[in-house]
Amino acid sequence: MATCKPSSQTGLDSWQSRKSLTECLGHSLENxxxxxxxxxxxxxxxxxxxxxxxxxxxxxxxxxxxxxxxxxxxxxxxxxxxxxxxxxxxxxxxSKFQVMVCLTKRRNDSYNQGLVVPEMDNASLHRMMKIVIGQDYPAVARALAATHYRRHIPLLDVRHYLGSP
Structure with a gap:
């Protein structure tokens, strides 16, 4: 595993020293x-x-x-x-990033997009699909559930849909 080196300019240990690449990335994001x-x-x-x-x-x-x-x-x-x-x-x-599914629908001259991640619960999945796709989202949900992407969205339940807002 790659590790970050101490700062060569100061000779002192820095936030990077003796940490893995993953730890350095985590630190830089957190800070x-x-x-x-x-x-x-x-x-x-x-x-x-x-x-x-x-x-x-x-x-x-x-x-x-x-x-x-x-x-x-x-x-x-x-x-x-x-x-x-x-x-x-x-x-x-x-190293643990999951596969994500991006839903895109073209409406007139613009695109609506939504990002689906495996941890989204069923209600959030349906709400996001309805926002992105519109009223015909149940057909898209069923089609998505029938593809190989289904394994990446385990909490999707296509038996229940959202009604009108």
Whole structure:
């Protein structure tokens, strides 16, 4: 396992010394060091800082979000995931990042997107799909449940759907 080296400029131990790469990444995220993207998450749209490159290396969804043809340049708003859940997701060790599913629906000249993570409960999954897809989301939920992505969203239950808001 790779480890971070002590600072060669001072000769003193730094926050990086004798720590694994995963520990150094965790420390830099926890202390908001070198972050270069801000998410506004949950209903309150609380700000959460992260590292674009690290997220992109571990997830094709984030790679497309940050570096694809429709790359996000400003703060990224994710109202369907609560702040504490998103913070917990970001704090996972790099080696334990899970597969995520990104739902995208084109409406007129814009795109609605939602990020599905394995820990989302059934109600959150349905709420997010309804926001992104619209009233016809039950068909999308059934189709998603029938694909190989189903193993990445174990809490999805397609027997019950949300009614009108």
């Amino acid at each position: 908001k060091m070198f972050t270069n993207v801000t998410f506004k998450v949950g209903r309150e749209q609380k700000c959460v800082q992260a590292h674009r490159q690290i997220l992109s290396i571990r997830s094709g969804v984030f790679e497309a979000m940050f570096y694809g043809p429709l790359a996000e340049q400003d703060e990224i708003v994710i109202p369907e995931v609560e702040h504490d859940i998103f913070e917990q997701f970001l704090s996972w060790p790099v």
